[in-house]
Amino acid sequence: MTTPHYVTCPNCGEKRDASGRYTSPANREHDQRWWAEEHLSGRCVADGARTFTQDRISAALNRAADKVCALAPQDVRLGDAINLVANAALHILEFPDADLEAVVEAKYSEDVDTVLGWVRGGH
Secondary structure, three states, X not given: OOOOOEEEXXXXXXXXXXXXXXXOHHHHHHHHHHHHHHHHOOHHHOOOOOOOOHHHXXXXXXXXXXXXXXXOOOOHXXXXXXXXXHHHHHHHHHXXXXXXXXXXXXXXXXXXXHHHHHXXXXX
């Protein structure tokens, strides 16, 4: 397994694991671009307030979900539930009154009963 390699923003002090061990090459490239735009540019402290783009929130949620799922890769039901939470959070950011059925309809190609059934009783 790759050892974490942390870099620290010279402006705000935020740390980032730059090893790429929890992400795909495409996500690694996205993360590097975001790091340069947000942190190396100094934008992270430009006006004192921290705001995050939907892309950044999505990337963070998906990386977090991948890390938690990796703790128990044999537990498909846990992975399904964690991925549903990540997808629900992203959808609810944009549509605060959405229920899980609306999340599934927007984020999955499978029908609602199938997706919710993965969490309720596994595959």
